[in-house]
Amino acid sequence: MVRQYSRKRISPRCTINVDLRKAFDSVSWTFLSRVLHGYDFSPIFISWIMECVSTTSFSVALNGSLHGLFPGKKGLRQGDPMSPALFVLCMEYFSRLIKRNTSNSDFNFQPKCEKLKITHLLFADDLMLFSRGDLPSIHILIECLQEFRDVSGLAVNTAKSNIFTAGIQDDILDEVLAMTEFARGHMPVRYLGIPLAAQRLSFTDYSPLVDQIAGCIHKWIAKSLSFAGRLELIRSIIQGVECFWLQIFPLLVAVIEKIHRLCRAFLWNSKRAPVAWEDICHLKEESGLGIRHIQSWNDALLARVLWNIHCKADTL
Known part of the structure; x- marks a missing residue:
């Protein structure tokens, strides 16, 4: 959906990356109660939930010591196992709100989103909005954010939110920036820990992945780990980090080779490798160590995405 944002001659389009200010801490308890009633949960269940949420108290850390207990007035506690589920229910209200408000004729979908009627992507408090790059459509999105703020207490942090545009005339773009009060963003941008780019990713764009793997290995080097321990960390932790990307x-060949070098040096304790890495990346039944070959695993995971698109062409 952001793939062609680097082109100059393109139909006008807009993407807004929204940052909610202190998301979990700002949820209105009155709003939460209304949402639970709206989902038709039983009254006794709602009373239990609200009792857990509204009986919280807080202390202030001063010079390393906790002082006082202050009752809360709003918000969901960070770390509470119920909080993510309750927050998702609150954000579902926003999804239905934006679906209702964008159903009128004044709203125009972004060209890449029109077939599936996509107006937003939402994962917890990470929110992205999409529309055609015209004033009426963008105005409807901003009205949705304002209405949601008024009922839920969840406000937009304009300092950390960005708007990405393509194909919009300069005079209209100035009006859009003035209306939204968002800074104009530039690709690539990080979303859910990965870069969104309008063009093919370069080696530098993969640096968060490489740095994360290098950081893990750097922490483990200080420990006296056996060969079996280092092998298990590569198979369980490093390959789990890789899988998300x-x-x-x-992945670029240069990125794969960089990761291989990091893992090889860690596995053999920075000594000369007695066995080729290609031989290690085989099943144990084939005299390997059970480490996945990155290129083959990358091809398999991307092929699964293509298969899902083929089988479910009418879904996101």
Whole structure:
């Protein structure tokens, strides 16, 4: 949906990356209660939930010591196992609100989103909005954010929110920026920990992945780990980190080689490798160590995405 944002001659389009200010801490308890009633939960269940939420108290850390207990007035506690589920229910209200408000004729979908009627992507408090790059459509999105703020207490942090545009004339763009009060963003941008780019990713764009793997290895080097321990960390932790990226992007050969070098040096304790890495990346039944070959695993995960698109062409 952001793939062609680097082109100059393109139909007008707009993407807004929204940051909610202190999302979990700002949820109105009155709003939460109304949402639970709207989902038709039983009254006794709602009373239990609200009792857990509204009986919270807070202390202030001063010079390393906790002082006082202050009753809360709003918000969901961070770390509470119920909080993510309750927050998702609150954000579902926003999804239905934006679906209702964008159903009128004044709203125009972004060209890439029109077939599936996509107006937003939402994961917890990470929110992205999409529309055609015209004033009426963008105004409807901003009205949705304002209405949601008034009923839920969840306000937009304009300092950390960005708007990405393409194909919009300069005079209209100035009006859009003035109306939204968002800073104009530039690709690539991080969303859910991965870069969204209008063009093919470069080696530098993969640096968060490489740096994360290098950071893990740097912490482990200080520990006296056996060969079996280092092998298990590569198979369980490093390959878990890789998998998130491998199912989204085709990794560059240079990136794969860099990761191989990091893992090889860690596995053999920075000594000369007695066995080729290609031989290690085989099943144990085939005299390997059970480490996945990154390129083959990358191809398999991307092929699964293509298969899902083929089988479910009418879904997101």
